[in-house]
Amino acid sequence: MDLAIVGLRAGGKTTVFNALTAGHGGAAGGAEQIGAVKIPDDRLEQLATLVKAKKITPIEVTLHDLPALFERGAAPSGSSAETLSRADALLHVVRAFERDDVPHPRGSVDPERDIRAFEEEMAFNDLGVIERRLEKLDITVRAARPGEREVAEREQSLLGRCRDVINGSARLRERIRDAQDLKALANFGLLSLKPQLILLNIGESEVERASDLEAEFSGRYASAGTAVSVLCAGLEAELAELTSEEAAAFRREMGAGEDTTHAVLGKVVRLLDLVTFFTIGEKDAHSWTVPTGASALQAAGRVHTDIERGFIRAEVIAWDKLLEFGSHTEARRHGQLRTEGKQYTVQEGDVINVLFNV
Structure with a gap:
């Protein structure tokens, strides 16, 4: 899962990157930094304890900290454009903190203005x-053979609808929702089509109001494909350098609540409309994600293509039911371990064991 961190200059993108990666990111060439973050899951921890797994593999997100986009009206180019094209979602960092030594490039701190400005830049780019x-396509449609012409006309119609959406001041991510349309548009790198988490980067003086600010901005901007979260990146980046005990004590003193960095990444998973399933054994307890509505066969392919190719059937149980009964054997004895076929729709928290033959 790839997440591009974007936003205007002096918004704190790199501080957010350092907070989320606990300072473990590295340069990826040019001005881009890249880092991998594992998202803790208490369900996985409990399942690993149950089977005494030697290894635990949670969901991993790859973060790309990009330089400021649309500087002097220029479109993204080079490695930034490549990263954006393959990103699953955008983490849009919006400045909501005051610092005299770091002046805002637009002269004042105004999160709503900056959100609108960045959305307009993305729409103009698209x-x-x-x-x-x-x-x-206009040339292709006029010169192509009948079969090729039909394909080009379908693409022309879809892109025409996208143009109308943008010209109507709407966001592509809100209006273009059909799976086939999204697949057809996947290679165009349309920024306003990508799911977006708006992340308000607040100052330490606003930490106690974080929940209220999140609710306020969610009411204004949250919609299909867009979510809102709040983070004091400066504080979280500092806490990431402490031990967990020291950080917890500091949070209590600051009234900062629980660690918000993993909550931010968890929101991205939900924004992407993914469900999490688990495979567990003595060697490894592993979290996986698939799109909501994915089949057991697709889940098998997520684990390994050989398992998908040789799929026979899947043994499935909800994670909490497995913990309740203590083992697959006991769950089977009580009729809680189900046998499902290829078309079974994976549910959030399923523990899946695929029987296969290759």
């Missing part, structure tokens, strides 16, 4: 991509 492609 409109350019769409217009250029439509110009080429």
